[in-house]
Amino acid sequence: MLTEYVEKILKARVYDVANETPLDVMPRLSKRLHNTILIKREDLQPVFSFKLRGAYNRMSQLNDEERARGVVCASAGNHAQGVALAAQKMGISALIVMPKTTPPIKVEAVRALGAEINLHGNSYDDAGAYATDIAQKDGRTYIHPYDDPEVIAGQGTIAMEIIRQHPEPLHAIFVPVGGGGLIAGVAAYIKAFWPEIKIIAVEPADAASLKAALDAGERVKLDQVGLFADGTSVRQVGEEPFRICRETVDEVITVDSDELCAAIMDIFEDTRSIAEPSGALAVAGVKKYLATNPMQDQKMVVIDSGANINFDRLRHVAERAEIGERREVLFATKIDEEPGSFQKFCKTLGDRGITEFNYRYADDQQAQVFVGVRINGKDKERKGLFEILDRAGYDWVDFTDNEMAKLHVRYMVGGHAPQVENERLIRFEFPERPGALLRFLTRIGKRWNISLFHYRNHGAAYGRVLVGIQVEDQYQHDFQTFLDSLGYSYWEETDNPAYQLFLK
Structure with a gap:
């Protein structure tokens, strides 16, 4: 299974739209935690998130007939921007279904890329069901945000870059998790070559669908999810990501909103960039991991998955960061x-x-x-x-x-x-x-x-x-x-x- 994904990742078409992002040391956080913390800067992508990797790789597989009919997707924002940019690049029609709770900054970003927007429901699941109906009715190809092998392979190119940028041994890679596409791609590539590197999933405590599934031994649907980390507010981890994660993920860590606010502050202090709550999950996770697993002089990677945060949310982040710390x-x-x-x-x-x-x-x-x-x-x-x-x-x-x-x-x-x-x-x-x-x-x-x-x-x-x-x-x-x-x-x-x- 992992060999199959390695081949897909190596063949993935992402660099027509995506950048190879830097892997930078976080000097302040590294000094504080007594370990070298390296941050993978997916917030520096053209849409300020990793999501365009998977979206473009999937859409590059469309045949001429499928391109003519266009695509549809459901997203709280980052996947939507990836699909919209990919569609713009390929010259095809894109309809994006977004929950009504989506931050305005993400809605406007998608609209600016020329995609048609339909606001529906109050959660990703509501939007997803509606987008699936549209795909069946209008013949558009549904571009899933995470439960698709080609999307997973596109996200897996991040792991390929990490190893190329840092060929020395790593203790662990911390990966934010929503539906599981990112961690599935990263874990499949890493574990195929370097099984000794720990793959540690980090989820919001109020939206921990992967942890619930691993604990139960099967996918479960959460009754409700919190919306602070809106980019990872998914009630059920994807089927294909779960299949991969069962074999490759070493540990799941959950963090609360205050810990996320503190992690946003950590990223700002080291990079002068502002992560969205979901983008800061991995930083919050490595801090919690080292608090319970004391060690020194190890090298660890955290993936900053995005920076699409509403400006008015910064008031809350600043207010709660000191408590989270x-x-x-x-x-x-x-x-x-x-x-x-x-x-x-x-x-x-x-x-x-x-x-x-x-x-x-x-x-x-x-x-x-x-x-x-x-x-x-x-x-x-x-x-x-x-x-x-x-x-x-x-x-x-x-x-x-x-x-x-x-x-x-x-x-x-x-x-x-x-x-x-x-x-x-x-x-x-x-x-x-x-x-x-x-x-x-x-x-x-x-x-x-x-x-x-x-x-x-x-x-x-x-x-x-x-x-x-x-x-x-x-x-x-x-x-x-x-x-x-x-x-x-x-x-x-x-x-x-x-x-x-x-x-x-």
């Missing part, structure tokens, strides 16, 4: 409702960087606060932080792995506080450096009672804080003098309609 702890605690309690709490945390601080007055006894603290990524530091809080008498609840808290509650802390009198709302900016928040609170001192507080470290040059401070009428002049003496840029927001509607 285990470099941020989120927790809730209570502090006494009295002047100076914020400052005392910050002193308890010592020189640890505070990344977030959310608070709104509730009653005159205790304040419930939502806090983010930066750590070095080691669990013992996270444990040590909570031990310090215990010794200082603070009750706490760890929210670092609480999805609802991370997605929603952190942004909803607060609300109206009609019992707060004489409140002025001030927005401050101060130079962002270690200890800046504590210095800010020290400058405010204990004279004024803080009734609202929101701070989030965004890695910018300046920290931004929104503060509610209770100031009785007879002290307004003193407070104004105090504000002017702080030396920080500030803006009065007491009359801001957003404050009036949601916080006052």
